[in-house]
Amino acid sequence: MVALTRSLLIITLAFLILCPPAFSQPDIRPETGTYIKDMDSEGYGVLIIHNNWTMDTVAAITDIDIQPLVAVYIRSGESLTISGIEDGKYGLYFTVGSLWNQDEGKFRSVLGYYRYGTPLNFETSETQDEIEYSLFELDLYQARASNFVPDRFDFPDLSS
Numbered sequence: 001m002v003a004l005t006r007s008l009l010i011i012t013l014a015f016l017i018l019c020p021p022a023f024s025q026p027d028i029r030p031e032t033g034t035y036i037k038d039m040d041s042e043g044y045g046v047l048i049i050h051n052n053w054t055m056d057t058v059a060a061i062t063d064i065d066i067q068p069l070v071a072v073y074i075r076s077g078e079s080l081t082i083s084g085i086e087d088g089k090y091g092l093y094f095t096v097g098s099l100w101n102q103d104e105g106k107f108r109s110v111l112g113y114y115r116y117g118t119p120l121n122f123e124t125s126e127t128q129d130e131i132e133y134s135l136f137e138l139d140l141y142q143a144r145a146s147n148f149v150p151d152r153f154d155f156p157d158l159s160s
Helices: 002-018
Strands: 035-037 045-051 056-062 068-074 079-085 088-101 106-115 120-122 124-126 131-133 135-140
Touching: 045 056, 056 079, 068 079
Parallel strands: 045 135
Antiparallel strands: 035 068, 045 079, 056 068, 056 088, 088 106, 088 120, 124 131
């Protein structure tokens, strides 16, 4: 009986070592620029985000009712340009973490939720010779003082 148990144990260990586990969780880390939510891009506004945090982030542009219009994945240490933003005032939110869950619209391991303190006001003006439009560029980094509001707020629902 001991010999049979020992043989089964050796076979089981050999199977686990030699065969890749079929039930393992894949690394869930979309590429920078993967859109979670998207809207028509018919404006001229541009938003550039540099993710200098040590973890990945999802940036969400919302309307005044905190409904997400655009949500996009940005890996740690990478930058992203969102163009085609129509004129208007928008909220800007970030979630930071790892292991993105597309169905739930959030990280499985969340470091935090952040809100940019001032609405982004995109404006376009046209003359005979040129078009002037809003361009915002943000550097995300960990700091003691920032434009991110630490109070309580509703984070946009990014679930699919």
